[in-house]
Amino acid sequence: MARIVMKFGGTSMAGTERIRRVANIVRRQAANGNQVAVVVSAMAGETDRLVNFCREANALYDPAEYDVVVASGEQVTSGLLALTLQSLGCKARSWLGWQMPMKTVSAHASARVASIDAASMISAMERGEIAVIPGFQGVSEEGRVTTLGRGGSDTSAVAVAAALKADRCDIYTDVDGVYTTDPRIVAKARKLKAVTYEEMLELASVGAKVLQTRSVGLAMKEGVRVQVLSSFVDDDATPADDLPGTLIVSDEEMTRILEDGHMERQHVTGIAHDKNEAKIILTRVPDKPGAVAHIFEPLANASINVDMIIQNVGRDKGETDVTFTVPQSDLARAQALLEDKRGNIGFNRIITDSHIAKISVVGVGMKSHAGVAATMFQALADRGINIQAITTSEIKVSVMIDEDETELAVRVLHTAYGLDAADEAA
Ligand code: ASP
Ligand code: MG
Numbered sequence: 001m002a003r004i005v006m007k008f009g010g011t012s013m014a015g016t017e018r019i020r021r022v023a024n025i026v027r028r029q030a031a032n033g034n035q036v037a038v039v040v041s042a043m044a045g046e047t048d049r050l051v052n053f054c055r056e057a058n059a060l061y062d063p064a065e066y067d068v069v070v071a072s073g074e075q076v077t078s079g080l081l082a083l084t085l086q087s088l089g090c091k092a093r094s095w096l097g098w099q100m101p102m103k104t105v106s107a108h109a110s111a112r113v114a115s116i117d118a119a120s121m122i123s124a125m126e127r128g129e130i131a132v133i134p135g136f137q138g139v140s141e142e143g144r145v146t147t148l149g150r151g152g153s154d155t156s157a158v159a160v161a162a163a164l165k166a167d168r169c170d171i172y173t174d175v176d177g178v179y180t181t182d183p184r185i186v187a188k189a190r191k192l193k194a195v196t197y198e199e200m201l202e203l204a205s206v207g208a209k210v211l212q213t214r215s216v217g218l219a220m221k222e223g224v225r226v227q228v229l230s231s232f233v234d235d236d237a238t239p240a241d242d243l244p245g246t247l248i249v250s251d252e253e254m255t256r257i258l259e260d261g262h263m264e265r266q267h268v269t270g271i272a273h274d275k276n277e278a279k280i281i282l283t284r285v286p287d288k289p290g291a292v293a294h295i296f297e298p299l300a301n302a303s304i305n306v307d308m309i310i311q312n313v314g315r316d317k318g319e320t321d322v323t324f325t326v327p328q329s330d331l332a333r334a335q336a337l338l339e340d341k342r343g344n345i346g347f348n349r350i351i352t353d354s355h356i357a358k359i360s361v362v363g364v365g366m367k368s369h370a371g372v373a374a375t376m377f378q379a380l381a382d383r384g385i386n387i388q389a390i391t392t393s394e395i396k397v398s399v400m401i402d403e404d405e406t407e408l409a410v411r412v413l414h415t416a417y418g419l420d421a422a423d424e425a426a
Helices: 016-031 046-057 063-070 072-087 119-126 153-163 197-205 213-222 251-259 291-301 328-340 364-368 372-382 403-416 421-425
Strands: 003-008 035-040 092-094 102-104 113-116 130-134 137-139 145-147 168-173 194-196 226-230 246-249 270-274 277-286 309-311 319-327 350-353 356-362 389-393 396-402
Touching: 003 016, 003 153, 016 035, 016 072, 035 072, 035 119, 035 153, 046 063, 046 072, 063 072, 063 145, 072 092, 072 130, 102 153, 113 153, 119 130, 130 153, 153 168, 153 213, 194 197, 194 251, 197 213, 197 246, 197 270, 197 356, 213 226, 246 251, 270 403, 277 291, 277 328, 277 356, 291 319, 291 328, 309 389, 319 328, 328 350, 356 403, 372 396, 372 403, 396 403
Parallel strands: 003 035, 003 168, 035 130, 092 130, 102 137, 168 226, 194 246
Antiparallel strands: 102 113, 137 145, 226 246, 270 356, 277 319, 277 350, 309 319, 356 396, 389 396
């Protein structure tokens, strides 16, 4: 007997008809003799609707009351799923954030899980009752409703899985797993059997939007085995226990999967793209100690995340150009801040460009293999794609290119690293 956490997103919960499909998947998992806890999102679009109500009510809304409003979407779906499970003859009940309780820090609208007291829920599950948990919501030290930030139900599911010491946390979604790259760009993208936490973190943060990034970090910290799989399957589809989706696991488990021959070791696991960054160039910055600190300190204080940074070789007269990227949504704010500090920083011009993309190749295999970056640069050069900036980490190489060349670059690299589906058989 295993203990399994199942999580269903908003698309799977959109309406009573879909909730009935979900209930059937849950019933089958429980019928296999497993203890089951289910974490649910609000119906698709519902949270956006509730956020808009808050804005209409009071543009400067109090985040504590905002949480009361937006957490309600999940209360509805958790109750409906419990009702539907009961109608199928299952024992089931809902456990709201404050009932469990799932304690969080008091940072309303973006709270972090502090602790979960799962004792009562575990006894209920041991008596054969399915636990249904609204994602996204918790309760603060002060006893008030909190929410975990948009997309937070994934994090709820992983936190619950950690508290229950679950064997697996299955995240059911509208894609059937994690792919080598975006299948809408590369038809030959392959579904991965497994990725490591580290790889998934890089893939999630550089634009492969499957899970809330925070949930992956939590899974890594707590050692929760996560599977991403499709909720839109037929009755005769491969059962979740046979792992039809993508597993997100530790390095050690990945090594076992590779040794058992379930998967071939690649230098590059996946390729991500991100069009949501913008480039800023400051020209003729004084080339002296402290100059760069003057640029990035105000940005950090304003919580603007700077990603790629290059300081060009010095010009004469002790000056240099500094280029970096920020999220596109922060570009105007960053520009205003820098203009404001112009005297202190001492640059000549600000040049901005949001028509750029970041392409990243990710893989734990590159830790032990040289030449991954060289392959990338050559493949892009062969197609005349110009590289404007480069950053690397132990398991990632990213380049900045013209946004118009995003799709071409992703396709070229997918082929260059032998990731195309046809290459697998060879
Ligand atoms: N319903 C919340 C949202 O849309 C949480 C979630 O679905 O993960 O952000
Ligand atoms: Mg989501």
